[in-house]
Amino acid sequence: xxxxxxxxxxxxxxxxxxxxxxxxxxxxxxxxxxxxxxxxxxxxxxxxxxxxxxxxxxxxxxxxxxxxxxxxxxxxxxxxxxxxxxxxxxxxxxxxxxxxxxxxxxxxxxxxxxxxxxxxxxxxxxxxxxx
Numbered sequence: 001x002x003x004x005x006x007x008x009x010x011x012x013x014x015x016x017x018x019x020x021x022x023x024x025x026x027x028x029x030x031x032x033x034x035x036x037x038x039x040x041x042x043x044x045x046x047x048x049x050x051x052x053x054x055x056x057x058x059x060x061x062x063x064x065x066x067x068x069x070x071x072x073x074x075x076x077x078x079x080x081x082x083x084x085x086x087x088x089x090x091x092x093x094x095x096x097x098x099x100x101x102x103x104x105x106x107x108x109x110x111x112x113x114x115x116x117x118x119x120x121x122x123x124x125x126x127x128x129x130x131x
Contacts, residue, residue, distance in 0.1 A: 004072055006060030012053040020075055028079035040068050
């Protein structure tokens with residue numbers, strides 16, 4: 001990364017992974033599990049606390065209540081690019097209440113993501129009953 005990019009959106013997954021959108025449209029996944037035994041992140045082992053993540057626009061990074069934050073450099077350097085499949089999986093979790101996210105918009109996540117709910121393929125029996 002040549003320039004330091006701000007985080008514009010974050011989703012906390014129940015498996016302690018973050019899906020992060022950086023300015024400029026880059027979407028990346030970050031695994032918090034290696035940090036959860038270290039201060040100040042130990043309190044985030046509680047799934048309810050972990051889910052309270054938010055982006056502080058003044059800092060341009062991921063934060064939690066109580067002044068817990070992660071440096072943008074660490075988020076970028078230790079994350080991996082998110083794929084369209086990853087995005088659909090995470091957004092489906094959101095629709096089912098299994099992850100948290102704030103203000104999910106195409107501006108934050110990009111129009112190619114498909115913010116619509118990803119429904120499973122209907123069973124053949126259900127499909128026949130509707131005909």
